[in-house]
Amino acid sequence: MSRWYMDISIVNNNSKLLRSIDDEVKCITLISENEYLIICTNGKIFCVDDKSSTEIGIEESAIGTILFNGKYYIASPTKLYLLENKQLKEQLSFSNQCSVIAASNDKIFVGLDGKIVKVYNEEFKEEKEFDIPEIVDIKCNGNTAVIITKKGTEIISAISYESLSPIYFSGGRMKVYGIPNSCCITPDGDYVLVGTENGKITSLVKDDTQFTFYAHCNRETNTTYKVSSINYYKENVIISTGMDGDINAWNLKDKDIISSVQTKEEIICGSIMNGTFAYATKGKDKYNIFTLEIEQLLNEVKKVPNHEKKTNRSRRKNDAIEEDKPKNMKEKKEKMVNRRLKKKTREVPEVEENFSNEIDSSSDNDEEDIRKKPSKHRSSPVKAKSGLFVFIISFEPQELINFKKAIYKHELFGITTKIEKANVIVNKHGQRTAEVLDAILRNIPIVEEKWVLESHKKMAVEPFEPYLMKDKFPALSHTTFDKSLLQNKTVGIYGGLKIRDYIIKKWIEQIGGKFATRAKYSDILLVGKSMFASDATRRTEGFAVKEEWLYDCISEMKFINPKSYLVDGVLKKEKENELTLEKPVAEQVKASSSHKSRSSHHTHLGEKKEKQNSAIIETKEEKGVSSIVAMEEENKK
Known part of the structure; x- marks a missing residue:
């Protein structure tokens, strides 16, 4: 049980034993009603139902299983197999060693060598490749892929392959207290959950700040247990398992624990399908596979009022004490408690309005x-x-x-x-x-x-x-901000700024500017402090300035002369001379940028003409040389 949370409803363990095997279990999947697919690390695969069990296998070790376009596939380090009629058929081969695999609606994400993610389409053709070091796990919903590494989390659109990290990290940089080892994303994409080796689950919330569950931690003994699986059920409810042998139900909206089921063995993995939770435990000699009905777990909790949520042990203890007490003792205790509460409410100190710095x-x-x-x-x-x-x-x-x-x-x-x-x-x-x-x-x-x-x-x-x-x-x-403050001007970023890039981009567009994807084509280039040592003046055709220029423009809601914000560099003096006070600075910035583009265009045309002229001269010289050689040969004859 997660001893970090005091008021937990402990539900009776009504799990049913499905099967016990000698081989180490990698994962479990429900492939049809009452039929389970048990994948073992040594390559053995069991199709198990209530009545029979069929064993199939591959020559290599097994990595995992995915459901893709209504069919089940099993991955090994070098191949992907289609499972059909309890037989395996090779579908795809990998050039590198596969370590993790996941699937969205129409894409398969494969982690190779722990540092490459390749994306395959419905025709099993490679469509995209990402370089992501130290990959730990990959999970997908319909159109989003979550890739966790030892150093952080990448969230990618499975449709456009754009990074969605700014949406989920809007509350600041992700803080995961421990080494990530498991993850989950809700079907609507509102929550990304990352489990760690030390028993915590960090929840990244779309367009909101993150929060953390101390899912499998014991405050009393100061011990933590690895989070072995995280699974989404429905209505903002997730189920987590840990090496402490607990199955915990959490409410993402309320940010609190619902209930807990205690088992006697370490839980290796788990998965949810059609309201049934299947999980594998590690016994002394064998691995045991159990099933648990989730609705039964949640319904038992609903019967218990919130103010009566106690552990079974504490409830039995309190009942025993109450039975031994006479009725008059109960009445005395109630009166005493009421008297103390009234006294406490009368003694609430008044709050001073001066908000002084004195220690209270x-x-x-x-x-x-x-x-x-x-x-x-x-x-x-x-x-x-x-x-x-x-x-x-x-x-x-x-x-x-x-x-x-x-x-x-x-x-x-x-x-x-x-x-x-x-x-x-x-x-x-x-x-x-x-x-x-x-x-x-x-x-x-x-x-x-x-x-x-x-x-x-x-x-x-x-x-x-x-x-x-x-x-x-x-x-x-000003009653409203100027939406044309940076009209017809392009602003770019060079280096890391104090504020995240996607926020800067939003601000630039809000005040009428355009965000430059490349520093070279920026009218104004915001330079981060980390790049002051680099000569940013040669990186752009416009003006390389400190980032404070944009912040001052917003604070004063006017276009400020960037002359005093120019960063050091070879072209700094040249840019200072361009910024004169003969006409408005904003017009100069616009004129200088258009002049740059025109001059570069003319320069390009001039270079092109020079190349053509030189080519003509070379051909004429070649013709002249060839005619001279021919005359010399005739004279010899």
């Missing part, structure tokens, strides 16, 4: 309790009477605690951690962050802390205008 011992204790309690991923219990939700930026830790307490107390505003759901940004120290720039382009007001304090005093929402941070962000003086 009670808040420290609260924080300590929060750290001790297991994470249940509960949302903030804030009622927003005004209907407005605030996004908080640049508060010190203790200031943030006191500020949130005040909001919880008055319940005038709510708190959100998603910029797209915020109605107002509260920026205490006026820091310029990615969220602030995004808020400017979303027309979200950015106000001082005082706006909240004054609203709390009057218990009514104060107007934003007097509290807008226009001195820090002049763009707030």
